[in-house]
Amino acid sequence: MSDKNSLEKLRKEKTLWEETKLRKILEKHPERFEKFYTNSNIEVEPVYTELNVQDLDYLNDLGFPGEYPYTRGVQPNMYRGKLWTMRQYAGFGTAEESNQRYKFLLSQGQSGLSVAFDLPTQIGYDSDHPLSRGEVGKVGVAIDSLKDMEILFDGIPLDKVSTSMTINAPASVLLSMYIAVAEKQGVAPDKLSGTIQNDILKEYVARGTYIFPPSPSMRLITNIFEFCSKNMPKWNTISISGYHIREAGATAVQEVAFTLADGIAYVEAAINAGLSVDEFAPRLSFFFNAHNDLLEEVAKFRAARRLWAKIMKERFYAKDPRSMMLRFHTQTGGSTLTAQQPDNNIIRVTIQALAAVLGGTQSLHTNSRDEALALPSEDSVRIALRTQQIIAYESGVTETVDPLAGSYYIEYLTNTIEQKAREYIDKIDKLGGAVKAIEKGFMQQEIQDSAYRYQMEIESGRRIVVGVNKFQIEEEPPKGLLKVDPEVGRTQEIKLKELKSSRDNLAVREALKELHSQAKTDANLMPVILKCVKCYCTLGEICDTLRKVFGEYKASITI
Amino acid sequence: MDTIEAVLNGNKRSIAKLITLIEEKSHDAKEILKKIYTHTGKARIIGITGAPGSGKSSLVDKLAKILRSKNKKIGIIAVDPTSPFTGGAILGDRIRMQDLALDEGVFIRSMGTRGALGGLSKACYDAAKVLDASGMDYILIETVGVGQSEIDIAKLADIVLLVMVPGMGDDVQAIKAGIMEIGDIFVINKSDKDGADRLVTEIETALGLCFEKKELKPPVIKTIATEGYGIEELVETIDVLWEYLTKKDYLKIKRTNRIRQEIIGLLTESVLNNIMTTYSEKIEFLVEKAVKRQIDPYSAAEIIIKEKSL
Amino acid sequence: MEDTKKIRVLIAKPGLDGHDRGAKVIARALRDSGMEVIYTGLRQTPEQIVETAIQEDVNVIGLSILSGAHNFLLPKVIQLLKEKNAEDILVISGGVIPEEDILGLKEAGIAEVFTPGTPTSEIIDFIKTHVK
Numbered sequence A: 001m002s003d004k005n006s007l008e009k010l011r012k013e014k015t016l017w018e019e020t021k022l023r024k025i026l027e028k029h030p031e032r033f034e035k036f037y038t039n040s041n042i043e044v045e046p047v048y049t050e051l052n053v054q055d056l057d058y059l060n061d062l063g064f065p066g067e068y069p070y071t072r073g074v075q076p077n078m079y080r081g082k083l084w085t086m087r088q089y090a091g092f093g094t095a096e097e098s099n100q101r102y103k104f105l106l107s108q109g110q111s112g113l114s115v116a117f118d119l120p121t122q123i124g125y126d127s128d129h130p131l132s133r134g135e136v137g138k139v140g141v142a143i144d145s146l147k148d149m150e151i152l153f154d155g156i157p158l159d160k161v162s163t164s165m166t167i168n169a170p171a172s173v174l175l176s177m178y179i180a181v182a183e184k185q186g187v188a189p190d191k192l193s194g195t196i197q198n199d200i201l202k203e204y205v206a207r208g209t210y211i212f213p214p215s216p217s218m219r220l221i222t223n224i225f226e227f228c229s230k231n232m233p234k235w236n237t238i239s240i241s242g243y244h245i246r247e248a249g250a251t252a253v254q255e256v257a258f259t260l261a262d263g264i265a266y267v268e269a270a271i272n273a274g275l276s277v278d279e280f281a282p283r284l285s286f287f288f289n290a291h292n293d294l295l296e297e298v299a300k301f302r303a304a305r306r307l308w309a310k311i312m313k314e315r316f317y318a319k320d321p322r323s324m325m326l327r328f329h330t331q332t333g334g335s336t337l338t339a340q341q342p343d344n345n346i347i348r349v350t351i352q353a354l355a356a357v358l359g360g361t362q363s364l365h366t367n368s369r370d371e372a373l374a375l376p377s378e379d380s381v382r383i384a385l386r387t388q389q390i391i392a393y394e395s396g397v398t399e400t401v402d403p404l405a406g407s408y409y410i411e412y413l414t415n416t417i418e419q420k421a422r423e424y425i426d427k428i429d430k431l432g433g434a435v436k437a438i439e440k441g442f443m444q445q446e447i448q449d450s451a452y453r454y455q456m457e458i459e460s461g462r463r464i465v466v467g468v469n470k471f472q473i474e475e476e477p478p479k480g481l482l483k484v485d486p487e488v489g490r491t492q493e494i495k496l497k498e499l500k501s502s503r504d505n506l507a508v509r510e511a512l513k514e515l516h517s518q519a520k521t522d523a524n525l526m527p528v529i530l531k532c533v534k535c536y537c538t539l540g541e542i543c544d545t546l547r548k549v550f551g552e553y554k555a556s557i558t559i
Numbered sequence B: 001m002d003t004i005e006a007v008l009n010g011n012k013r014s015i016a017k018l019i020t021l022i023e024e025k026s027h028d029a030k031e032i033l034k035k036i037y038t039h040t041g042k043a044r045i046i047g048i049t050g051a052p053g054s055g056k057s058s059l060v061d062k063l064a065k066i067l068r069s070k071n072k073k074i075g076i077i078a079v080d081p082t083s084p085f086t087g088g089a090i091l092g093d094r095i096r097m098q099d100l101a102l103d104e105g106v107f108i109r110s111m112g113t114r115g116a117l118g119g120l121s122k123a124c125y126d127a128a129k130v131l132d133a134s135g136m137d138y139i140l141i142e143t144v145g146v147g148q149s150e151i152d153i154a155k156l157a158d159i160v161l162l163v164m165v166p167g168m169g170d171d172v173q174a175i176k177a178g179i180m181e182i183g184d185i186f187v188i189n190k191s192d193k194d195g196a197d198r199l200v201t202e203i204e205t206a207l208g209l210c211f212e213k214k215e216l217k218p219p220v221i222k223t224i225a226t227e228g229y230g231i232e233e234l235v236e237t238i239d240v241l242w243e244y245l246t247k248k249d250y251l252k253i254k255r256t257n258r259i260r261q262e263i264i265g266l267l268t269e270s271v272l273n274n275i276m277t278t279y280s281e282k283i284e285f286l287v288e289k290a291v292k293r294q295i296d297p298y299s300a301a302e303i304i305i306k307e308k309s310l
Numbered sequence C: 001m002e003d004t005k006k007i008r009v010l011i012a013k014p015g016l017d018g019h020d021r022g023a024k025v026i027a028r029a030l031r032d033s034g035m036e037v038i039y040t041g042l043r044q045t046p047e048q049i050v051e052t053a054i055q056e057d058v059n060v061i062g063l064s065i066l067s068g069a070h071n072f073l074l075p076k077v078i079q080l081l082k083e084k085n086a087e088d089i090l091v092i093s094g095g096v097i098p099e100e101d102i103l104g105l106k107e108a109g110i111a112e113v114f115t116p117g118t119p120t121s122e123i124i125d126f127i128k129t130h131v132k
């Protein structure tokens, strides 16, 4: 950046300042802590100068927005053109109830839908499965068959909204249902835009809603990549997720490292399945967490963008610039919300959302203040959405691109996070890649160590969580929390019974048989799953058929 | 006594409670063990040992499932190390066996090594007796193969499965550490990984050297525990070996040795305890003297022995 | 002689949710306080939990649940324990459980419900004072 002489002068001046000004003050008043750390345990100095980023080369390391290595953002003018997509994750109870919530959100100015499914759906069980007892409709909407999906999107024009679906192990089934609903509305697959999460690796690492073992799971994922590259050019085929990895206790560095390592595994799987990198890589998208350490988080997003661009270019020889662009959705950190003094969560979410915007997110979900207690109420959801709108329309941070670039501290953190993440990725490569590392429990162990350390820091008082281990008050239990109707399970069971007596069961059997035999070959399973879905095979029937061929995954614990 | 009858009838809660008493070294436990002893000796005790992560728990799970399909009753003891610093332990083997949790014919117990540094505790031996008396046909004991526990399992079990994994340098280590003698059957698990066949050859060669003069060389079986591959063959091998061991009286010799060792162990413990409590002051006095080099340790011990026999 | 009595705790996740950060942090903290922790992992049915608790003869069952299915799953565990005459086992629970449900769960027989933010030391103390 600057010439040698001026750096030398700066170094001298800094030493002088440290030994005189700074020392004097320290002798009088010791600092609050002996050492300072970011939220993710990167040591922080009292002040940053050009000395901390002296090797930074603007054109190589930052570049202009919309240009390699995309440190400053993936579009040339970012939010001056179009704001990020405000997308609140929602869904609960029956398809009917969720459909109402979606219409409410769209009427409030939300620009895209984000569908939450209940746990039985996420694990491929119908609502009448014994393991579904008590879970139906709880953390999301219950979908048993195409019938439910038709109700879920009733009156919502699928060529007008973009829909994100948080679904992983059975992603191929739910995507097929979405295609089938659109078809009934007269919308062709190539007109559909949206995202399926479809990221099984982080399920093994952090979230736990897996069904099949890694290799058939990776096959289903590459089947989707291939199918979408031919039929659904506007669809994001995967959302490679660091969000849940962070929620499980990872640091910012681990979040970047493990997410990108998973990303590398998906790219390799697709290439091994015969796809060329620029065929599918432009449709890869990412999903990150936003925590409270504002500046570290901004740096994290920038570091992730730069590192991914380099990986795609240098490791996979991508040619299409879109293959190198890390586009991401952000959700504010659920694990940072406290059950104590829930209104404080509004402030936490504001800081986190600001980090996401300053970090150049493409879409954003802001958590509601009561999420540590229950499903969010309509009031809380509105405040969460308003938080985004205030940042977008009142804060001014949207008017220029990557406004924090050039800050010594931000650039230093960006470099540090990138470098430490790269070290992790090298280690994972040595273990044989992400899938092997997960099977060995490597990532899980690292994350648990971080989670345990974090908890112990809170308990020792080294880390303060306002309202939890400091500034506590006596509180009345909160009121007006949303409750899911406990009858949802029953309703779904009745609907299932009706479905099974009214559909063409012969066609169902035939379709499942075909699925069974194709699963044993290495055919792309999307067409036959679509066929199953269209003749109203249930999600559970389809997944059970695949379970028979693929087996089920058992987690290896690492504590 | 209620407990005895309930244990003999296979009542799970009573079995579980009795094992807890054993672990707590309660006097009652000893009295009950005396009474149920005549009912032991029927179960086949199979030890499964190998490095952490080699797939022992997965193998136990699959073995139990096959044996269950033959209508055998299975007792499982899964031993994990106790932290020497805190005395706590995380016992996580069960996670691979939870499909069996509701099976009437299966009893699973996780145990920490507790006092037995590195090895198997006396409680583990006694817990096996309880399961034996309760009517189990097979008792599968999983222990991590590090140091002493491998030697211990060879004493406790009728048949020891030594689990190895390709590509972990297990082969070389095993041969070096001289643990080849411990395994009655060698299980090459994770044989879906590269190098399984090479490991089989290497082990067979090594066994050829060790067992030159003996008539039965330990069999080497390839398995993939996660997929159930090779488990049927493993069960068959166990049964064939069992027949052989019985016919040749090897089993009797093994068990006689085990019981002899147990009695000697109990004697040692009790005599030692007796001495330690009666002569604790005297011993301390002699220790002091030995520290000052006023007496040698040999003579010090002899003084105590003499006093004892007076 | 060393203290031969040891508190044994079963840590399990009933239901389908896969968020085991809390369960694992607790398991580790309990281990570090000298307890024996039997960890059975995800997706455990109430039946499996109770049968495991009996065979392992634990003093405490700790159930972590974040899916909202607590009102069904937790009372079911208590009911099964009663059927097996094992209601002497202390059952505690943690997770996202609204205040208004806690009273009902305690009436059903859950000894204590620890919501997010509870220090592990508080849970350890609770276990140590309530296990005899």
Ligand SMILES: Nc1nc2c(ncn2[C@@H]2O[C@H](COP(=O)(O)OP(=O)(O)O)[C@@H](O)[C@H]2O)c(=O)[nH]1
Residues within 6 Å of the ligand: A439, A554, A555, A556, B050, B051, B052, B053, B054, B055, B056, B057, B058, B059, B093, B096, B189, B190, B191, B192, B193, B223, B224, B225, B226, B227
């Ligand atoms: N690829 C492969 N993995 C296995 C096999 N057997 C066990 N595993 C995995 O190895 C890990 C450790 O298994 P576990 O049974 O807990 O091993 P233990 O520590 O020896 O009891 C788990 O992730 C298992 O899924 C096998 O035959 N092949």
Ligand SMILES: [Mg+2]
Residues within 6 Å of the ligand: B056, B057, B058, B092, B093, B142
């Ligand atoms: Mg094990």
